[in-house]
Amino acid sequence: MTSDPFVLGWEEWAAFPGLGLPAIKAKVDTGARTSALHAVAVEPFGPEASPQVRFIMHPVPDRPDLEITCAAPAVDRREVISSNGESELRWVIRADVRIGGRTWPIEVTLTNRETMQYRMLLGRSAILDDMVVNPGQSCMQGQLSYDLYGDVPRRPPVPRPLRIAILTREPKNYSSLRLKAAAEARGHVAEMINTARVTMAINTLAPAVYYDGRKLPRYDAVIPRIGASMTNYGMAVLRQFEMTGAYILNSASAIGASRDKLYAHQLLARAGIGMPTTAFAHSPKDTRNLIEHVGGAPLVVKLLESTQGRGVVLAETRKAAESVIDAFRGLDANFIVQEFVKEAGGADIRCFVIGGKVVAAMKRQAQAGEFRSNLHRGGEAAPVRITRDERSAAIKAARAMGLAVAGVDLLRSETGPKVLEVNSSPGLEGIEATSKKDVAGLIIEHLETHVRTVSARPARRRPKTSGAS
Numbered sequence: 001m002t003s004d005p006f007v008l009g010w011e012e013w014a015a016f017p018g019l020g021l022p023a024i025k026a027k028v029d030t031g032a033r034t035s036a037l038h039a040v041a042v043e044p045f046g047p048e049a050s051p052q053v054r055f056i057m058h059p060v061p062d063r064p065d066l067e068i069t070c071a072a073p074a075v076d077r078r079e080v081i082s083s084n085g086e087s088e089l090r091w092v093i094r095a096d097v098r099i100g101g102r103t104w105p106i107e108v109t110l111t112n113r114e115t116m117q118y119r120m121l122l123g124r125s126a127i128l129d130d131m132v133v134n135p136g137q138s139c140m141q142g143q144l145s146y147d148l149y150g151d152v153p154r155r156p157p158v159p160r161p162l163r164i165a166i167l168t169r170e171p172k173n174y175s176s177l178r179l180k181a182a183a184e185a186r187g188h189v190a191e192m193i194n195t196a197r198v199t200m201a202i203n204t205l206a207p208a209v210y211y212d213g214r215k216l217p218r219y220d221a222v223i224p225r226i227g228a229s230m231t232n233y234g235m236a237v238l239r240q241f242e243m244t245g246a247y248i249l250n251s252a253s254a255i256g257a258s259r260d261k262l263y264a265h266q267l268l269a270r271a272g273i274g275m276p277t278t279a280f281a282h283s284p285k286d287t288r289n290l291i292e293h294v295g296g297a298p299l300v301v302k303l304l305e306s307t308q309g310r311g312v313v314l315a316e317t318r319k320a321a322e323s324v325i326d327a328f329r330g331l332d333a334n335f336i337v338q339e340f341v342k343e344a345g346g347a348d349i350r351c352f353v354i355g356g357k358v359v360a361a362m363k364r365q366a367q368a369g370e371f372r373s374n375l376h377r378g379g380e381a382a383p384v385r386i387t388r389d390e391r392s393a394a395i396k397a398a399r400a401m402g403l404a405v406a407g408v409d410l411l412r413s414e415t416g417p418k419v420l421e422v423n424s425s426p427g428l429e430g431i432e433a434t435s436k437k438d439v440a441g442l443i444i445e446h447l448e449t450h451v452r453t454v455s456a457r458p459a460r461r462r463p464k465t466s467g468a469s
């Protein structure tokens with residue numbers, strides 16, 4: 001018994017009737033195992049026994065305003081190596097695909113294909129045994145048209161109001177209150193979530209976040225304000241929010257990178273950003289080498305866990321340096337040794353970066369007889385005009401960490417700006433007071449445009465599925 005084989009060209013028009021997608025141009029790729037579909041704002045929902053995902057699809061490449069909300073059963077969440085070689089955790093759904101006269105169920109992974117020419121990739125596991133691919137032909141199974149979308153309502157310019165969570169252990173501090181007020185002033189709903197009171201259900205298909213035992217709703221955006229005391233737990237909570245599809249202002253991995261002083265210095269160096277020569281060693285025998293590495297005394301020794309300038313010590317002489325290093329070693333503390341930038345004169349510059357721009361800057365001057373300019377150590381803040389090099393170093397440093405919002409601290413040295421550190425939860429009080437700028441408002445503005453472009457959500461259009469949570 002022979003019948004004509006079902007022939008696919010190298011590209012085909014497909015439809016997903018169950019997803020409400022009447023026409024998508026797919027690239028046929030027998031080199032890829034799994035099929036992939038463009039999706040943004042991917043969000044799990046439904047009962048845990050039969051989890052589903054919903055997502056937004058822009059089926060027409062040059063029509064980003066045309067968006068369809070789709071929902072389908074979730075069958076897996078798995079690590080997929082994408083064409084750029086990077087691995088990505090993707091949701092896998094099952095859906096019926098229709099090509100030409102045939103309809104059959106396939107598994108499809110969901111990923112953002114915004115920058116790709118085809119909204120869909122048809123992999124070999126979706127190509128049945130009786131089908132063949134003719135790489136020399138296009139659209140063997142006939143033509144469809146994007147006109148089939150008719151006049152789907154266009155998405156509103158900004159999804160308003162946004163539901164924003166401010167993740168903080170200090171809901172009453174200046175920065176938290178300002179962010180909440182700035183969000184509310186723009187018509188959004190902002191809730192303070194105390195990191196320490198969050199519990200998580202870590203589950204592949206139904207990630208959930210609980211607060212005092214109550215399941216939290218889905219937030220459009222989360223603003224992390226994670227203090228050093230909660231870095232690890234705070235990052236886990238953030239990752240959990242990431243899995244629910246919320247837009248995270250500063251990602252857990254970016255915060256982790258900036259908090260790890262060693263790793264942060266490595267990232268800065270790799271990005272070619274000027275910084276004080278820095279050395280680190282593990283073994284007690286290396287004290288002399290460490291001192292040599294940074295060019296001898298005077299030098300600065302810093303505890304890795306230091307904040308507010310507390311574990312930062314200036315050793316003026318080699319003898320002093322040796323005893324400080326030995327003392328820290330005796331305490332089993334992790335520390336770095338750094339060249340002392342004397343010409344900074346006890347001042348540093350804080351550049352406040354939002355979305356790749358320096359929106360405000362201040363100079364902090366240490367008290368007389370003190371080299372640490374931290375405001376907590378009695379330093380005084382004043383407005384400052386930064387140079388083009390300083391601006392560029394600050395922007396590059398935030399980018400090297402992957403932070404959308406960052407407080408970049410740098411020293412003015414004879415050889416240009418030297419970045420000291422990049423803070424992922426920079427305080428707002430000093431910078432707003434000295435710059436007279438509405439920095440909190442600028443953060444919310446950044447968030448609005450990002451929620452819109454990265455995880456656009458439709459105006460309360462819910463898929464017709466039961467059991468939505």
Ligand SMILES: Nc1ncnc2c1ncn2[C@@H]1O[C@H](COP(=O)(O)OP(=O)(O)OP(=O)(O)O)[C@@H](O)[C@H]1O
Pocket residue numbers: 276300302306307308309310311312338339340341342344346347348371372373374409411420421
């Ligand atoms: N290598 C250096 N040369 C000159 N001054 C330095 C150097 N390193 C640090 N300082 C001064 O000491 C202050 C505190 O150092 P640093 O910012 O590294 O520590 P921190 O404890 O992490 O502070 P923060 O509270 O800003 O996180 C700096 O703001 C700067 O004024």
Ligand SMILES: [Mg+2]
Pocket residue numbers: 306307308421
């Ligand atoms: Mg610090």
Ligand SMILES: [Mg+2]
Pocket residue numbers: 309409420421
């Ligand atoms: Mg500092």
